[in-house]
Amino acid sequence: MDKKKTSKGKKIPKAxxxxxxxxxxxxxxxxxxxxxxxxxxxxxxxxxxxxxxxRKDLSYLGEFGTRGVGYNVGRLAHHIxxxxxxxxxxxxxxxxxxxxxxxxxxxxxxxxxxxxICAGFDNNSQMIxxxxxxxxxxxxxxxxxxxxxxxxxxxxxxxxxxEAQSIADKLISCGIKAIxxxxxxxxxxxxxxxxxxxxxxIELQILSFYRTLLK
Amino acid sequence: MDKKKTSKGKKIPKAxxxxxxxxxxxxxxxxxxxxxxxxxxxxxxxxxxxxxxxRKDLSYLGEFGTRGVGYNVGRLAHHIxxxxxxxxxxxxxxxxxxxxxxxxxxxxxxxxxxxxICAGFDNNSQMIxxxxxxxxxxxxxxxxxxxxxxxxxxxxxxxxxxEAQSIADKLISCGIKAIxxxxxxxxxxxxxxxxxxxxxxIELQILSFYRTLLK
DNA sequence: ATATGTGAAAGCATTCACAGCT
DNA sequence: AGCTGTGAATGCTTTCACATAT
Numbered sequence: 001m002d003k004k005k006t007s008k009g010k011k012i013p014k015a016x017x018x019x020x021x022x023x024x025x026x027x028x029x030x031x032x033x034x035x036x037x038x039x040x041x042x043x044x045x046x047x048x049x050x051x052x053x054x055r056k057d058l059s060y061l062g063e064f065g066t067r068g069v070g071y072n073v074g075r076l077a078h079h080i081x082x083x084x085x086x087x088x089x090x091x092x093x094x095x096x097x098x099x100x101x102x103x104x105x106x107x108x109x110x111x112x113x114x115x116x117i118c119a120g121f122d123n124n125s126q127m128i129x130x131x132x133x134x135x136x137x138x139x140x141x142x143x144x145x146x147x148x149x150x151x152x153x154x155x156x157x158x159x160x161x162x163e164a165q166s167i168a169d170k171l172i173s174c175g176i177k178a179i180x181x182x183x184x185x186x187x188x189x190x191x192x193x194x195x196x197x198x199x200x201x202i203e204l205q206i207l208s209f210y211r212t213l214l215k
Numbered sequence: 216m217d218k219k220k221t222s223k224g225k226k227i228p229k230a231x232x233x234x235x236x237x238x239x240x241x242x243x244x245x246x247x248x249x250x251x252x253x254x255x256x257x258x259x260x261x262x263x264x265x266x267x268x269x270r271k272d273l274s275y276l277g278e279f280g281t282r283g284v285g286y287n288v289g290r291l292a293h294h295i296x297x298x299x300x301x302x303x304x305x306x307x308x309x310x311x312x313x314x315x316x317x318x319x320x321x322x323x324x325x326x327x328x329x330x331x332i333c334a335g336f337d338n339n340s341q342m343i344x345x346x347x348x349x350x351x352x353x354x355x356x357x358x359x360x361x362x363x364x365x366x367x368x369x370x371x372x373x374x375x376x377x378e379a380q381s382i383a384d385k386l387i388s389c390g391i392k393a394i395x396x397x398x399x400x401x402x403x404x405x406x407x408x409x410x411x412x413x414x415x416x417i418e419l420q421i422l423s424f425y426r427t428l429l430k
Numbered sequence: 431a432t433a434t435g436t437g438a439a440a441g442c443a444t445t446c447a448c449a450g451c452t
Numbered sequence: 453a454g455c456t457g458t459g460a461a462t463g464c465t466t467t468c469a470c471a472t473a474t
Contacts, residue, residue: 015443021420025399039455048401051455052445059457067451067456085427086420099321103314104415109399113416115423154423178426180418184240184324186263194425196418200319201328203395203411205236205301208330208369210409211393212300230465254433266433267467274435282434282473 016057020080022047023054027077039070086114093119093152095167096159097127097137100182104156105132118150140167144174154178161185168195231272235295237262238269242292254285301329306367308334310382311374312342312352315397319371320347333365355382359389369393376400383410 026046030038040058041051058064058076061083065071081087092110094101097120104110105117120137122128128139138146146152155171157164157179164183171179172193179195181187184202189195241261245253255273256266273279273291276298280286296302307325309316312335319325320332335352337343343354353361361367370386372379372394379398386394387408394410396402399417402410 013443017424018421021417022401022414024420025414025417041455046401050445052447053443055456056444056458063457065456068454069452070455084420084424086423090423092419099318103318106314107415109416110419113420115416115419153426154419177429178422180422186237186261192429194422194429196422198413198415198418199237199240200322200413201324201330202236202240203413204307204325204330204369205239205299205328206233207393207395207409207411208301208305209232209299211368214392214407214409228465256433265467267469268465270434271436271466278435280434283432284474285433 012060016060017084019047019049019054019057020084021086022049023057024077024080024084024086027073027080030073031077036073037070038073040065043071089114089116090154091116091118091150091152092154092156093117093121093147093150094156094158095121095140095143095171096157096163097122097124097132098158101156101158102132104158105135115154119146119152121146140170143170147171147174147176152176154180157181157183157187159183227275231275232299234262234264234269234272235299236301237264238272239292239295239299239301242288242295245288246292251288252285253288255280258286304329304331305369306331306333306365307369307371308332308336308362308365308367309371309373310336310355310358310386311372311378312337312339312347313373316371316373317347319373320350330369334361334367336361355385358385362386362389362391367391369395372396372398372402374398 023043026043040054044051044054047054061079064076064079092115094104094117097105101120105120110117117135120132120135121140121143122137123140127137130137155176155178157167159167161183164181164185165187168179168181168187168189172189177193179187179189179193181195181197182200184199186197187195238258241258255269259266259269262269270280276294279291279294307330309319309332312320316335320335325332332350335347335350336355336358337352338355342352345352368391370391370393372382374382376398379396379400380402383394383396383402383404387404392408394402394404394408396410396412397415399414401412404410
């Protein structure tokens with residue numbers, strides 16, 4: 001996958017991309033508090049980074065600060081949002097309405113960030129046709145039809161590990177290009193599809209290891 | 216935080232630490248299938264990496280392979296497990312039994328990897344004293360007492376963002392050194408505590424950005 | 431033949447220091 | 453004076469090539 005280039009033709013580090021949404025989050029929070037200007041050091045501290053790194057990160061997008069003053073909160077938020085393509089609502093579906101899928105359907109944070117969950121899918125006939133928090137649960141066999149109808153761009157997989165790869169394959173054949181996978185397996189996807197993995201047990205194992213290092 | 220050293224005194228890269236649990240996962244799977252030897256390339260492919268990288272990763276722990284043959288699945292799994300301190304059961308508590316907390320309590324994957332969820336906590340009097348899937352829900356006010364009683368080493372925070380930092384502070388004052396946080400804020404913790412952040416909206420934003428790069 | 435283990439090289443990311451604005 | 457923007461330097465990580473072992 002090619003990296004996005006700045007206006008000056010430079011590549012933007014992956015590490016920077018990962019931090020941008022965090023900056024955006026705190027900028028939105030500052031704006032809600034009525035704060036309109038923030039220096040790099042203060043914003044970086046909120047986001048768990050440091051001033052020089054934040055400035056370097058932002059420098060890839062352009063020059064948005066004012067020397068001697070700081071960054072205009074609204075203006076910077078707008079630029080990050082636009083750069084990342086987050087300035088329009090995106091439709092999301094959740095495949096697998098077990099406990100975790102259910103929890104994600106109810107999660108308020110997605111809507112706040114512009115992600116509209118607009119379909120749930122399951123293969124359990126007990127679930128199909130039911131509503132969870134105003135959201136209709138469809139049969140996985142109707143994936144293709146509903147994805148087209150509702151213009152779904154991102155899918156979240158919360159099915160058991162044994163079914164995850166075949167669900168991913170089906171999503172890809174339906175034209176889905178972005179998958180967030182909670183099943184504990186590494187999904188094989190073609191180069192023109194992005195898949196992101198969240199494996200809760202592995203996170204705990206890493207955390208546990210770092211804890212043992214402390215003593 | 217100091218990095219763990221190999222027997223030869225070299226530091227182990229953080230990037231390697233993150234991959235080790237993935238290798239371990241697939242080694243366990245191979246063992247269950249009755250496969251007892253695996254070459255670096257095959258294991259790496261399952262884990263989403265490549266052979267040379269896997270070999271370099273493992274070289275930090277020692278020499279566990281056989282040239283011309285590959286790695287003994289059981290032996291390697293045992294060594295990774297021991298190295299990471301994952302060869303004994305660890306007790307985990309979940310703070311905040313909303314939909315997400317509930318889903319995590321029910322998540323089977325934790326037990327498979329040796330993490331025993333042995334308490335839930337909430338501040339909602341409706342929940343306190345109830346059982347969720349055989350697990351008792353305690354009052355957050357009893358955090359200190361129960362953490363000691365049940366020898367809890369790792370806590371998972373699934374409370375709203377506004378309460379997450381104060382819960383973290385309380386956990387730290389109870390002696391907890393490892394926190395997995397699902398609330399969308401960056402937790403401030405002292406140097407002798409490790410905190411790991413999973414922000415679902417941010418993951419979606421990163422994924423969404425990479426999708427826009429494809430076209 | 432085949433696959434590991436590992437220096438050396440190349441590729442990324444972070445930190446630093448300071449010039450350049452306000 | 454104060455804070456941004458950025459080349460240069462430092463520190464990490466990945467990739468490569470091949471000596472080494474079965």
